[in-house]
Amino acid sequence: MTTPVALTIAGSDSSGGAGIQADLKTFAALGVYGASVITALTAQNTRGVTGIHLVPPDFVTAQMDAVFSDLEVKAVKIGMVAQLATIEVIAAGLKRWSPGVADSTGHVVLDPVMVASSGDRLLAADAVEALRTKLIPRASLITPNLPEAAALLDEPVAVSEAEIERQGRRLLSMGCGAVLIKGGHGEGGESIDYLVAASGSVALSAPRIATENTHGTGCSLSSAIAALLAKGEAMETAVRNAKAFISAAIAAADRFSVGHGRGPIHHFHRFY
Numbered sequence: 001m002t003t004p005v006a007l008t009i010a011g012s013d014s015s016g017g018a019g020i021q022a023d024l025k026t027f028a029a030l031g032v033y034g035a036s037v038i039t040a041l042t043a044q045n046t047r048g049v050t051g052i053h054l055v056p057p058d059f060v061t062a063q064m065d066a067v068f069s070d071l072e073v074k075a076v077k078i079g080m081v082a083q084l085a086t087i088e089v090i091a092a093g094l095k096r097w098s099p100g101v102a103d104s105t106g107h108v109v110l111d112p113v114m115v116a117s118s119g120d121r122l123l124a125a126d127a128v129e130a131l132r133t134k135l136i137p138r139a140s141l142i143t144p145n146l147p148e149a150a151a152l153l154d155e156p157v158a159v160s161e162a163e164i165e166r167q168g169r170r171l172l173s174m175g176c177g178a179v180l181i182k183g184g185h186g187e188g189g190e191s192i193d194y195l196v197a198a199s200g201s202v203a204l205s206a207p208r209i210a211t212e213n214t215h216g217t218g219c220s221l222s223s224a225i226a227a228l229l230a231k232g233e234a235m236e237t238a239v240r241n242a243k244a245f246i247s248a249a250i251a252a253a254d255r256f257s258v259g260h261g262r263g264p265i266h267h268f269h270r271f272y
Contacts, residue, residue, distance in 0.1 A: 004230040005033045005071050008223060009064070009090060010079030010113075011040040011052075011122070017264030018044075018216035023077055023223035025267035030245065032227040035071055037063040039090075040082045046215055046259030049122070057085040064093035073099060074230035075107040077223045078135065084127040091134040107229040110139040110176070111222035112148050128152070137175030141235065143222045144171070145182040161194075161203070168196030178235055180225075182218065195239055204240060206247045213253035213263035220265060221246045 008023035016022075020036050027034030039060055043051035067073065076099050081087050099106030112131055114123040123131070132152060136142055149167050150157040158164040158181075168179045178197040191208045194201060224242035233241065252269035 015045040022216035026223040030227040046261035068097040075226040077226035107140040139176040
């Protein structure tokens with residue numbers, strides 16, 4: 001039996017809670033073999049980001065070519081891309097190897113990481129337009145949170161369901177296959193995500209869990225969706241099951257005592 005393979009293209013989190021490390025943990029927890037292309041190294045912990053070292057774009061290309069030329073990648077998750085030049089080589093690599101919207105045999109899940117949960121900026125200002133025009137059109141799904149969706153559209157953060165749906169439609173018109181606007185930054189007892197596709201919109205609700213240990217939640221959700229798509233699940237099913245996995249990982253996060261800030265979620269809550 002062929003082992004499903006998912007690839008994460010993202011930054012490294014030295015504290016292990018987000019980025020490449022969170023993605024690989026998620027892939028493993030969901031029974032998928034994980035490969036990685038590192039775009040940046042961060043000096044980071046549960047309190048914040050203290051330094052970023054960018055990987056040269058030509059070495060990002062070398063990593064992509066090495067993986068795609070050997071492994072049968074079924075899904076790609078893209079996280080922190082950091083700079084314009086990196087976006088350009090990732091877009092060129094996706095075109096060369098053809099996963100995503102243009103290829104029904106593969107998927108690209110783009111998490112438009114712009115600002116860390118600590119407030120540290122993770123995407124250069126001059127790279128935002130390239131994200132819109134070069135990566136979003138290649139994505140099967142994009143997964144912005146409410147502030148990221150607003151930033152991509154140069155609009156205020158949506159506060160009503162009608163505004164969220166409208167922003168989802170505008171993002172969909174940029175060329176991606178579907179949009180998942182994450183409601184974790186919202187308020188109320190329920191955390192509601194909105195999945196918007198050409199076929200319609202659906203609200204996905206889960207109880208909001210009272211914990212400070214949410215480091216890596218966004219990275220892990222997008223990588224969970226990618227893992228489940230790699231295993232052959234349909235888009236809405238993958239999103240629903242990924243959300244359930246992340247909700248359980250957040251609920252189990254307080255089993256850990258890691259760091260002195262926002263601790264990580266528990267990726268392996270099913271196992272220990």
